[in-house]
Amino acid sequence: MxxxxxxxxxxxxxxxxxxxxxxxxxxxxxxxxxxxxxxxxxxxxxxxxxxxxxxxxxxxxxxxxxxxxxxxxxxxxxxxxxxxxxxxxxxxxxxxxxxxxxxxxxxxxxxxxxxxxxxxxxxxxxxxxxxxxxxxxxxxxxxxxxxxxxxxxxxxxxxxxxxxxxxxxxxxxxxxxxxxxxxxxxxxxxxxxxxxxxxxxRRPLGALKELKRLAHLSLSPLPFHQKITEEGKTVSHLFHGAEAKKAIQDFIDKT
Structure with missing residues (x-):
């Protein structure tokens, strides 16, 4: 390093x-x-x-x-x-x-x-x-x-x-x-x-980072509905990203 x-x-x-x-x-x-x-x-x-x-x-x-x-x-x-x-x-x-x-x-x-x-x-x-x-x-x-x-x-x-x-x-x-x-x-x-x-x-890094962030969010004092809202925003953001689109298409191509 x-x-x-x-x-x-x-x-x-x-x-x-x-x-x-x-x-x-x-x-x-x-x-x-x-x-x-x-x-x-x-x-x-x-x-x-x-x-x-x-x-x-x-x-x-x-x-x-x-x-x-x-x-x-x-x-x-x-x-x-x-x-x-x-x-x-x-x-x-x-x-x-x-x-x-x-x-x-x-x-x-x-x-x-x-x-x-x-x-x-x-x-x-x-x-x-x-x-x-x-x-x-x-x-x-x-x-x-x-x-x-x-x-x-x-x-x-x-x-x-x-x-x-x-x-x-x-x-x-x-x-x-x-x-x-x-x-x-x-x-x-x-x-x-x-x-x-x-x-x-071997897991997509973008998803790993968001999973860590959301797991820590669960311990925060925010109301539960706000945590669920943030989870929904995150999956939407990832879904429209290039990394998820490629992973989804690769999965479809294998089936």
């Missing part, structure tokens, strides 16, 4: 972008420099017309074990506010990206790491992955949308359990709870994630 980073790597292959956290000796814990790199990497990927689907994952045995506590705990009030503001920007840059983002949770995803996964459109997990929000042990609460996005995914009762206990939950449990979309065997994980992402690239 033409950029070299210290704490992450990025690449694009066959319309799939991959951003990989690369501080494996620290379990990919995020410091300020790494956060800036992640934001730059995400925004660069989002702006690249070649990218139809993006994957975010970790190097080594962790996805991301949250913030780098040594740096986090020594921040001044000004540095802390800046760190929190940049974190919100990071999560928003994934959630509000035009194309789908997949969290490929290869290992521990804790604290801010789990919040990054929750900001993605889907979570694919290795069978050995563990996820959670342990902030309560530090007399803190999640500060990157973890409480709100978690409740949206699984409802308030189970969200409270995860938040109150601060526990680490296995991929299989979170699959049953509806947070994780698929769980793959560790030795097949990378190949299965890529296979899933490539399947999405």
């Amino acid at each position: 033409g950029k070299t980073y210290t704490h992450i790597t990025t690449e694009i292959s066959k319309n799939v972008a991959t951003l990989r956290f690369n501080r494996p000796e620290q379990l990919n814990a995020m410091n300020r420099e790494m956060m800036d790199e992640i934001i730059d990497g995400i925004e660069t990927i989002n702006a690249d017309d070649r990218v139809h689907v993006a994957i975010i994952t970790g190097q080594g045995r962790a996805f991301m074990a949250g913030a780098d506590i040594k740096e986090y705990g020594s921040q001044t009030p000004e540095q802390f506010k800046s760190f929190q503001d940049r974190g919100i920007q990071l999560y928003d840059s994934i959630e509000n990206a035009p194309q789908p983002w997949i969290a490929a949770v290869n290992g521990y995803a804790l604290g801010g790491g789990f919040e990054i996964a929750l900001s993605c459109d889907m979570i694919l997990a290795s069978e050995t992955a563990k996820m959670g929000l342990p902030e309560v042990f530090l007399s803190l609460v999640p500060g990157g949308g973890g409480t709100q996005r978690l409740i949206q995914r699984i409802g308030i009762n189970r969200a409270k359990e995860m938040l109150f206990t601060g526990g680490q939950y296995t991929a299989s449990v979170l699959f049953e709870w509806g947070i994780v979309n698929h769980v793959y065997q560790t030795h097949e994980f990378d190949a299965e994630v890529l296979r899933f992402a490539q399947k999405l690239t």
Whole structure:
């Protein structure tokens, strides 16, 4: 992609972008420099017309074990506010990206790491992955949308359990709870994630972008009838576009 980073790597292959956290000796814990790199990497990927689907994952045995506590705990009030503001920007840059983002949770995803996964459109997990929000042990609460996005995914009762206990939950449990979309065997994980992402690239990008936008619209406070109206406008706009006309004609020609 033409950029070299210290704490992450990025690449694009066959319309799939991959951003990989690369501080494996620290379990990919995020410091300020790494956060800036992640934001730059995400925004660069989002702006690249070649990218139809993006994957975010970790190097080594962790996805991301949250913030780098040594740096986090020594921040001044000004540095802390800046760190929190940049974190919100990071999560928003994934959630509000035009194309789908997949969290490929290869290992521990804790604290801010789990919040990054929750900001993605889907979570694919290795069978050995563990996820959670342990902030309560530090007399803190999640500060990157973890409480709100978690409740949206699984409802308030189970969200409270995860938040109150601060526990680490296995991929299989979170699959049953509806947070994780698929769980793959560790030795097949990378190949299965890529296979899933490539399947999405075979769907028309225009429709994918609109599906993501409409799915997020469903969580907005707009009246239901306005959401349905927007859905109708969207299908009409797509129907009259060249991409849909070609797809419909190709389908007719095959029957």
